[in-house]
Amino acid sequence: MTFVFDPYAPEVNSDPFPLYKILRDDHPAYFSEPGNCWVLSRYADITAAVLDTETFSSAKGNIIDDSPQRAGATLGTTDPPRHDQLRKLVQAAFLHSNLEKVMEPARRTTRGILDEALPRGELDLINELATPVTTGILAELLGLPRENLVQVKMWVSDSLRRDPITRKSPPEGDAAREKLTELTQGVIDERRKEPRDDLISGLIEARVEGKCLDPREILMTARTLLAAGVESTVSFFGNLALNLLTFPNARTRILADLGLVSDAIEESLRYNTSAQRFSRTLTRDVELHGKTMRAGDKVMVVYGAANRDERQFENPDVYDIDRKPSQHLGFGHGKHYCIGAGFARILTTILCEELLRAVPRYELAIETLDWLPSPAFRSMVTFPIRFEKEVP
Numbered sequence: 114m115t116f117v118f119d120p121y122a123p124e125v126n127s128d129p130f131p132l133y134k135i136l137r138d139d140h141p142a143y144f145s146e147p148g149n150c151w152v153l154s155r156y157a158d159i160t161a162a163v164l165d166t167e168t169f170s171s172a173k174g175n176i177i178d179d180s181p182q183r184a185g186a187t188l189g190t191t192d193p194p195r196h197d198q199l200r201k202l203v204q205a206a207f208l209h210s211n212l213e214k215v216m217e218p219a220r221r222t223t224r225g226i227l228d229e230a231l232p233r234g235e236l237d238l239i240n241e242l243a244t245p246v247t248t249g250i251l252a253e254l255l256g257l258p259r260e261n262l263v264q265v266k267m268w269v270s271d272s273l274r275r276d277p278i279t280r281k282s283p284p285e286g287d288a289a290r291e292k293l294t295e296l297t298q299g300v301i302d303e304r305r306k307e308p309r310d311d312l313i314s315g316l317i318e319a320r321v322e323g324k325c326l327d328p329r330e331i332l333m334t335a336r337t338l339l340a341a342g343v344e345s346t347v348s349f350f351g352n353l354a355l356n357l358l359t360f361p362n363a364r365t366r367i368l369a370d371l372g373l374v375s376d377a378i379e380e381s382l383r384y385n386t387s388a389q390r391f392s393r394t395l396t397r398d399v400e401l402h403g404k405t406m407r408a409g410d411k412v413m414v415v416y417g418a419a420n421r422d423e424r425q426f427e428n429p430d431v432y433d434i435d436r437k438p439s440q441h442l443g444f445g446h447g448k449h450y451c452i453g454a455g456f457a458r459i460l461t462t463i464l465c466e467e468l469l470r471a472v473p474r475y476e477l478a479i480e481t482l483d484w485l486p487s488p489a490f491r492s493m494v495t496f497p498i499r500f501e502k503e504v505p
Contacts (some may be wrong), residue, residue, distance in 0.1 A: 116135055116139070116140065117145075117146075117147070118132055118135075118136060118140075118143060118145050118147075118148075118152055119145065119147035119148065120145060120147070120148040120150075120152075120177065120390060120413065120488040121147060121148065121275055121276075121277045121280045121486070121488055122147075122277060123277055123484070123486060125488075126484040126485065126486065126487065126491050126492075127482070127484050129389065129417060129418075129491070130417075130421055130430065133154055133415065133417065133418035133421055134421070136152060136154035136415070136418060137154045137155050137418060137421075137422055137424075140152075140154075141153070141154060141155050141158060141401075141402045142158075142401045142402040142403070142404040142406065144404070145413070147280065148177055148280075148411075148413065148488070149177075149411065150177050150392065150410070150411035150412060150413045151404075151406050151410055151411065151412045151413065152412075152413045152415060153401075153412060153413065153414050153415065154415045154418035154419065154422075155418075155419065155422055155424065156419040156420075156422040156424060156425035156426075156442070157422075157424065157425070158401065158402075159414045159415070159416065159419045159442065159446070160419070160442070160446055160447075162393065162412065162414055163393070163414060163445070163446050163447045163448075163449065164446070164447045164448075166192050166193055166196075166447070166448055167192075167396065168395060168396055168397055168399060169393035169394075169395065169396075169412060169414075170192050170393060170394045170395070170396050171189060171190055171191060171192055171196070171393060171394075171449065172184065172185050172190060172191055172192050172394070173185075173190075173394040174190055174392060174394070175189040175190050175391050175392055175393070175449070176390075176391060176392050176488060176489045177390075177392045177411055177413060177488055177489075178275065178280070178281070178282075178488065179392065180290070182329075182333065183333050183337065186329050186330050186332075186333035186334070187199075187330070187333050187334050187337045188200055188203060188334065188337075188449070188452060189337065189341075189391075189449055193448060196448055196449075197448070198321060198322075198324065199326070199330065199334070200448075200452065201321040202316070202319040202320075202321050202324075202325070202326055203316070203319070203334060203338075203452060204452070205315065205319040205320075205321060212254070212455065212456060212459065215250050215253050215254060216459060216460075216463065218249075218250070218253070219246055219249075219250050219460060219463050220463050220467065222245065222246050222249060223242070223246050223463055223464055223467040223468075224467055224471070226241065226242050226245065226246070227242070227467060227468065227471040227472065228471070230242075231471060231472075231502050232502070234499060234500055234501060234502065235478060235497060235498065235499050235500070236472075236497070236498055236500075237495050237496060237497045237498075238350070238351055238354050238468070238496040238497075238498060239347060239348075239351050239493055239494070239495050239496045240263065240266075240495060242464065242468070243346070243347040243350045243351060243464060244262070244263055244266040244343075244347055245262055245263065246460070246463075246464060247266075247342070247343055247346045247347050247350075247460060248262040248263070248265050248266050248343055248347075249262050250460060251338075251339055251342045251343060252265070253311075254311065254312045254456075255300070255311060255312045255313050255335060255338065255339060256300055256304060256309055256311030256312060256313045256314060257296065257297070257300055257313075257339070258296075258300075265293075265296070265339075265343070266343055266347065267289070268289040268290075268292050268293050269289070269293070269339070269340045269343045269344050270289075270344065270485055270492070270494070271283075271285045271286050271288075271289035272286050272289040272290045272293060272340060273286075273340075273344060273485065273487045273489065273490055273492075274286050274485065274486055274487060275486055275487060275488055276486070277486055293336055293339065293340065294332065294336060297313075297332060297335045297336045297339065298332055300313055300335075301313055301317065301328075301331055301332060301335065304317055305317060312335070312338070313331075313335050316331050316334060316335055317331060338453065341451075341453065342453050342456065342457075344387070344490055344492060345387050345388055345451075345453070345457060345490070346453075346456070346457045346460055346461060347492070348387035348485075348490060348491065348492035348493065349381070349382070349386065349387045349457060349461060350460075350461050350464045350465070351387075351492070351493045351496045352381055352385045352386070352387055352491070352493075353377065353378060353381040353461060353465060354465070354468065354496065354498075355385075355482075355493075355496070356377070356380075356381050356384060356385065356432050357377065357465075357469075358475065358476070358477060358498075359432070360432045363377060363432060363434050364469075364473075366434070367434070367469065368469055368473050371466055371469065371470075373434060374462055374465050374466055374469075375458075375462065376434040376435070376437075377434045377465070378458060378461055378462065378465070379436075379439050379441065379443075380432060380433060380434050380436055380439065381432075381443075382420075382439075382441050382443025382444065383420045383426070383436070383439050383441035383442075383443055384420070384421075384432050385417070385491065386416060386417060386420065386441070386442075386443035386444075386491075387490050387491055387492055388416060388443065388444070388445070388451075388489070388490060389415065389416060389417035389489065389490060389491045390413050390414070390415050390416070390417065390488060390489050391413070391414055391416065391445070391489060392411055392412065392413055392414070393411070393412045393414060394409065394410070394411055394412070395407065395408050395409060395410045395411075395412060396408060416442040416443070416445065417491065419442050420441050420442055420443065425440070444457075472498070472500045474500060474501075475498040475499065475500040476498060476499050476500070477496075477497070477498060477499075478497035478498055478499045479495075479497055482496070483495060
């Protein structure tokens with residue numbers, strides 16, 4: 114049977130790892146007809162590619178069907194030297210907004226949600242816990258209105274959906290992007306008139322060497338920070354909670370010592386990161402593994418496959434919280450290393466610590482998990498759990 118890797122196929126999100134192994138072992142430079150792109154799956158090939166920004170360009174988008182609106186206007190869709198300038202500006206805006214000031218409110222919100230759920234004995238970790246906490250904190254940081262936070266998460270998820278048959282964004286995805294744009298642009302317009310102590314005001318005011326972001330860059334950067342921050346953090350926490358359910362020995366050790374949560378997070382970033390597959394565009398011909406990839410071709414760098422590469426990691430299919438140093442690609446690599454990595458780590462730590470304090474033992478309340486159809490992210494749509502209130 115001829116091997117086919119279709120980045121839009123449902124099984125690529127439900128369980129991509131057997132397919133990744135076939136790619137690494139038998140097709141390390143594979144052209145996917147359904148995706149119309151080359152697929153790189155080995156750790157060494159991917160790290161080399163993303164470090165070579167002159168050849169593997171992000172300027173035409175960083176997912177395989179990226180919007181022309183985003184291309185060239187965000188950190189993830191620019192190359193040096195403009196990328197470096199943008200990164201300095203966004204970092205300056207992050208400094209403008211103190212992450213620490215929102216972390217205690219995040220912990221209080223998490224505890225409140227868990228306290229309300231304890232008598233029920235059930236909770237959706239995605240929609241009832243991680244979504245309101247993460248979206249609320251990002252809204253606070255960016256300066257967005259706090260109404261309808263669950264709706265914002267739905268817009269973000271819909272904007273990432275792709276129809277596995279047509280391989281295009283469905284109508285609700287297009288509508289969701291419009292809603293996110295309207296929401297973000299409205300706040301930008303308000304902050305131009307009346308700056309506040311938030312990230313959008315910081316993006317407007319940031320200067321590096323006397324230069325600032327242009328209006329399109331402010332809009333696309335703010336919208337991308339919201340969408341990527343919400344989807345990546347919510348999805349990653351869900352994947353971490355799934356690992357602690359699947360590997361009870363790791364959970365038992367963490368319950369005895371919550372200081373191990375940070376190790377569990379790093380191993381989850383390797384084992385099943387939410388940010389699985391991103392794209393580059395070749396600026397010149399490249400020979401790799403006996404194949405010729407032509408200038409202008411799209412290349413998918415599969416971080417999720419690289420993180421399971423036995424050439425880099427011993428026993429890569431084992432979830433091992435003692436794995437050090439990890440050197441995973443869960444937040445990318447090189448120039449495009451995730452600028453929100455610190456935020457994601459801190460917030461995921463809070464969610465995990467408070468969940469395990471309140472609900473040390475839980476089980477999945479459905480038989481089959483539902484995964485978002487996306488060529489880039491691996492995200493659970495829901496993650497309902499059942500539990501019994503612990504007797505002191």
